[in-house]
Amino acid sequence: MKRKGSGIIVGLVVIALAIGAYLMTTYNSLASAENDVDAKWSQVENVMQRRADLIPNLVNSVKGSMNHEEKIVKEITDARKSYNSAKTPAEKNAANNQIEQSLGTMVNVIQENYPTLASNENVKTLMVQLEGTENRISVERKNYIEQVNDYNQSLVRFPKNMAAKVLGFDKKANFKADDKAKEVPDVSFE
Numbered sequence: 001m002k003r004k005g006s007g008i009i010v011g012l013v014v015i016a017l018a019i020g021a022y023l024m025t026t027y028n029s030l031a032s033a034e035n036d037v038d039a040k041w042s043q044v045e046n047v048m049q050r051r052a053d054l055i056p057n058l059v060n061s062v063k064g065s066m067n068h069e070e071k072i073v074k075e076i077t078d079a080r081k082s083y084n085s086a087k088t089p090a091e092k093n094a095a096n097n098q099i100e101q102s103l104g105t106m107v108n109v110i111q112e113n114y115p116t117l118a119s120n121e122n123v124k125t126l127m128v129q130l131e132g133t134e135n136r137i138s139v140e141r142k143n144y145i146e147q148v149n150d151y152n153q154s155l156v157r158f159p160k161n162m163a164a165k166v167l168g169f170d171k172k173a174n175f176k177a178d179d180k181a182k183e184v185p186d187v188s189f190e
Contacts, residue, residue, distance in 0.1 A: 026163040033151040037172050040144040044175075047140050051133040075102040141175050148174045 079102055083095035152171045155164045 022159075023163055023167065026160055027167050030151075030154065030160070030164055030167065030169045033147075033154055034169065034172070037144070037147050037151050040140070040147040044137065044140045044144050047133065047136040051130075051137065054129060054133055072102055145175050148172045 075098070079095055079098035082098060083092060086092040086095050152174075154160055155169060155171055
């Protein structure tokens with residue numbers, strides 16, 4: 001009788017250890033999966049922060065470049081107006097010198113620094129950077145969505161779902177775009 005009773009106790013202990021080991025393994029795998037979800041979301045936030053940091057700097061760079069070229073064009077336009085309104089040879093000569101100086105500056109800027117106007121290249125660069133940043137965000141959101149899906153799938157599969165409930169793991173909310181995301185963002189140089 002003692003052997004039969006001790007066999008039952010040993011069997012119960014083995015079952016309890018197996019359940020404990022299963023719960024421990026399940027807890028560890030779910031905790032790791034939950035941390036993976038959090039890490040993926042952190043990466044989404046990282047690239048969104050990159051965008052937030054990048055856009056004002058790029059816009060200011062483009063503004064600065066455009067202002068420089070705009071200043072040269074304005075100087076040329078003003079010099080032409082001065083030339084057209086000049087009455088005396090001295091006024092015409094002064095206006096002509098102003099045009100030559102402004103044109104010389106513009107030609108030097110274009111020849112030395114840019115094959116085309118810098119503002120056009122900066123606008124192209126801005127657009128490429130914005131597109132690249134948006135693509136990075138899209139990729140990271142996709143990775144997050146997949147990670148959340150994997151995690152949530154593990155919470156609903158038997159028998160892990162039972163252990164997850166006992167251990168207090170809940171489904172993660174998947175990415176949902178803000179209603180404002182449907183609006184096209186406005187990039188302004190003003």
